[in-house]
Amino acid sequence: MFDHEKIKEGVRLILEGVGEDVEREGLLETPDRVARMYEEIFAGMYQDAAEPLSKRFHVAGNEMVLEKDIVFYSTCEHHLMPFFGKAHVAYIPKGEVVGLSKIARTVEVFAKRPQLQEQLTAQIADAINEQLHPMGVMVMLEAEHTCMTMRGVKKPGSKTVSYVTRGIFAEDTALQDRFFQLVK
Numbered sequence: 001m002f003d004h005e006k007i008k009e010g011v012r013l014i015l016e017g018v019g020e021d022v023e024r025e026g027l028l029e030t031p032d033r034v035a036r037m038y039e040e041i042f043a044g045m046y047q048d049a050a051e052p053l054s055k056r057f058h059v060a061g062n063e064m065v066l067e068k069d070i071v072f073y074s075t076c077e078h079h080l081m082p083f084f085g086k087a088h089v090a091y092i093p094k095g096e097v098v099g100l101s102k103i104a105r106t107v108e109v110f111a112k113r114p115q116l117q118e119q120l121t122a123q124i125a126d127a128i129n130e131q132l133h134p135m136g137v138m139v140m141l142e143a144e145h146t147c148m149t150m151r152g153v154k155k156p157g158s159k160t161v162s163y164v165t166r167g168i169f170a171e172d173t174a175l176q177d178r179f180f181q182l183v184k
C-alpha cells in the first residue's frame with residue numbers, strides 16, 4: 001500500500017529543491033496534503049480492474065453498446081502533470097453485458113495511475129475484452145495534456161486523440177466509421 005511518510009518526505013525535498021522554506025506556515029501541512037492527494041489520484045494502483053466487470057447480465061442481441069463522453073482525469077507518468085478529457089467506450093456483446101456504470105469505473109481504475117494516454121486506452125479495451133469476451137471493443141480517448149499546455153511546448157487547446165480496436169472492430173472499418181460517427 002501507499003507509503004505516506006515516503007511521499008511526504010519526497011514533497012519536502014521538492015520544496016527544498018526549489019528553494020522554499022518548508023517551515024513557513026503556508027507550507028507546513030503541504031507534504032501531508034500532497035501525500036493524501038496522491039493517494040486519491042493514484043487510488044487505481046490498488047484497485048483490480050476486473051472487479052467492476054465481474055457482475056454480468058445476459059442479453060439476447062448483439063448490438064453495439066456505446067458509453068461516450070466519460071470525463072476522466074489522469075496523471076502523465078513522464079511529468080506527473082494532469083491530463084484530462086473524455087473517453088468513449090464501445091463493445092459488441094456476445095451474450096453478456098455489464099452495468100453501464102461499470103464501464104466508467106473501469107476507466108477510473110486505470111486513469112488513477114501514472115499513465116500514458118496510449119497505454120490507458122489499451123488497458124481499458126483489454127480489460128473489457130478479457131472480462132467480457134465480447135465480439136469486439138473500441139476505445140477512444142481525447143485529452144489535453146497539461147505537460148504540453150502549461151509547460152514545455154505550451155500549446156494550449158491542443159488535444160491528443162488515441163484509439164484502439166479489438167476483435168471485430170479491428171477488422172471491420174465500416175464498424176469503426178460507425179463508432180466515429182456516434183462519438184462526433
Ligand SMILES: Nc1nc2c(ncn2[C@@H]2O[C@H](COP(=O)(O)OP(=O)(O)OP(=O)(O)O)[C@@H](O)[C@H]2O)c(=O)[nH]1
Pocket residue numbers: 076077078115116117118145147148152153
Ligand atoms: N506518447 C505519449 N507521450 C506523452 C504522454 N504524456 C506526455 N508525453 C510526452 O512525453 C515526452 C517526454 O519527452 P522528454 O524529451 O523525455 O521530456 P521533456 O524534455 O520534458 O519534453 P518536452 O515536453 O518536449 O519539454 C514529451 O514529448 C511529452 O509530450 C502520453 O500520454 N503519451
Ligand SMILES: [Zn+2]
Pocket residue numbers: 076077078079080081145147148
Ligand atoms: Zn507529461
